[in-house]
Amino acid sequence: MNCRKAALVKTGRVARLVLCSAMLGAAVPTMALAIGGASGAHVDYQVQGKLGEVVMNPYDLAPLTAVIKNGGYVLKDVTVRIVPKKDGQEIKYQVANKHLLTHGGIPVFGLYADYVNTVEVEYSKLFNGKWEQAKESYTLYAPPVYSEPNATKTLKAALFSGAEVKKVDKKFGDRLYFVNNFLHKAGKGTRAVWNNPTGGALEWNYYPQNFIVDTKGEVRWYMKVDTIYDLKSIYKAGVMMGFKQNNDGAMSWGFGQRYVKYDILGKEVFNRELPAGYNDFSHSMDNSPNGNYFLRVASSNLKRADGRNVRTVRDVIIEVEPSTGLVKDEWRLFDILDPYRDVNMKVLDQGAVCLNIDASKAGHTMTAEELAKQDASDKFGDIVGVGPGRNWAHVNSVDHDAEDDSIIISSRHQSAVVKIGRDKQVKWILGSPEGWKKEYLGKFLTPVDSKGNKIVCEAGGSKCPGYENDEGGFDWTWTQHTAFKIDSKSKGDVLYLSVFDNGDSRGMEQPALPSMKYSRAVIYKIDQKKMTIEQVWEFGKERGNGWYSPVTSLTEYQTDKDSVFVYSATAGADFDITTGAFKSDPNPYIMEFNYGSKEPAVEIQLKDTTGYQAMPFSVDKAFTK
Secondary structure (H helix, E strand, O other): OOHHHHHHOOOOOHHHHHHHHHHHHHHOOOOOOEOOEOOOOOOOOOOOOOOOOEEEOOOOOOOOEEEEEOOOOEEEEEEEEEOOOOOOOOEEEEEOHHHHHHHOEEEEEOOOOOEEEEEEEEEEEEEOOEEEEEEEEEEEEEOOOOOOOOOOOOOOOOOOOEEEEEEEOHHHOOOEEEEEEEOOOOHHHOOOOEEOOEEOOOOOOOOEEEEEEEOOOOEEEEOOHHHOOOOOOHHHOOOOEEEEEOOOOOEEEEEEOEEEEEOOOOOEEEEEEOOOOEEOEOOOEEEOOOOOEEEEEEEOOEEOOOOOEEEOOOOEEEEEOOOOOOEEEEEEHHHHOOOOOOOOHHHOOOOOEOOEOOHHHOOOOOOHHHHHHHHHOOOOOOOOOOOOOOOOOOEEEEEEEOOOOEEEEEEHHHOEEEEEEOOOOEEEEEOOOOOOOHHHHHHEOEEEOOOOOEOOOEOOOOEOHHHHOOOOOOOOOOOOEEEEEOHHHOEOOEEEEEEEEOOOOHHHOOOOOHHHOOOEEEEEEEEOOOOEEEEEEEEOHHHHHHHOOOOOOEEEEEHHHOEEEEEEOOOOOOEOOOOOOEOOOOOOEEEEEEOOOOOOOEEEEEEOOOEEEEEEOOHHHHHHO
16 A cells, blocks of 8 residues: 555544655645644643743753743733742742843742742733733742762762751841852863963863852752853863852853853853953953953963963953953053062962862972972963962952952962052052062051051061961951952042951961961951051951861952851861861851851851852842842
């Protein structure tokens, strides 16, 4: 029996006719059948409510989000509420018209993972010239959290194994915290280095773990990065860092050879490769009040004084125009500062050089002879050493001070916070003057107490009273992270600055025992005209080594609650007391303080995860404003 005859037998089987038509091709007239079948197109998926379909994970980047499509109606006055678990934290927000139009419906954010969520929505819809108000509930299952494993003995869970909520004052009960963590290096991501020219930090390649937790310790959002990230691709990998929530609510950050901006549902605003003259973004992407972004990158090709061409490491700042991607300006720190200042590098713990934690080198330091020998060699790249092409600066934050058009940088390997003008001249240096060339000595801030009396720091300016006094007091920051101007408290020449003082090499030395190390969150008041610095707040020394974060972390003022947020991101690990090396993953602390308070109003400890930075996340910025 031929196919045509077979098709005519029991002609009620439309599927057979379609199959045979496809087989016959041009031999018979074609039929225009829609996906819905012979009766035409139709909706064959479930629609729960009075609007359109629900699209889970609408942009393939945020599995705990959804969009309730508008169903062809015009919507306004929309409110969304994620019904909390028993004793859970409510997430409720209004949705601005621009987001309803952009997403073609109602954005849903804050679903619980691996849970059947109830989502309540209120809205007005326009149909045939009439507005109708509605209130309804949607039932949405959201999937479990997933993160790539890395085959290390210390890994115990996808993002963290648990969250111990120790304290949350009522004022902060509505907080959501965006957490920027990562896995340790995995075999999948260690396949490439820069070769032409040599050097750089391409091998710095860790799988990202970005998520939002509420004050109950529940994950309410996480990033499934597969659509924009590939650990095995040079131009789609790296370490995701420098997250900032912009004034429009969207998140900007960078990784490896890219800098990007997405809204919290995962919709792309831009995703760009770094400009060709630069490489190896990490740590910091500051969104300035002037509208531009300031990125911490490195040079793709620098000819050193000895004639060798290298890629540099974490020592260039560029200002980028967001609409075009054009580079408006650059700060080449190897030309502005002294890349051969080695006093701090000689006392760094080589087992905890930022994220290149090498347990075999824990407790070791470098000699002047080793540094000099290294500079004469061709050993370039992400290694502690002097001279361009090595990790001499390790800049881990940049903050544009739009008031005088300067940048404030944190240089970890110089244990210095430096303000540099648009003219590329140093305005001031926060840190010990020990080991700096004469040309910089007039740039150092002088420590004073609350009455303006000078505080003397001994041993070349490195050992201050706060280091030697168990009760605390003034000290410099050591191997610090995040130096941020507090804009709302600063005015004119008086500048308030928040810093996370990690504390390695404190006093320009290693202590007798690793257990003696401690970290601090600290706020300084700087009189830029008088060139003085006063320490106005600190926390951490009283917590001792249990709160010590050898690397990463953040301190940042929050205007909305007049508070100070602190993330001690690599604290709480189990250390080998003889070497100081990690024996387990860290257990970082999320903390928030009422401004000036010595005790935290929020304290949440995440278990078994390696942290970089964290910050409060604003739902109002994301959806309402």
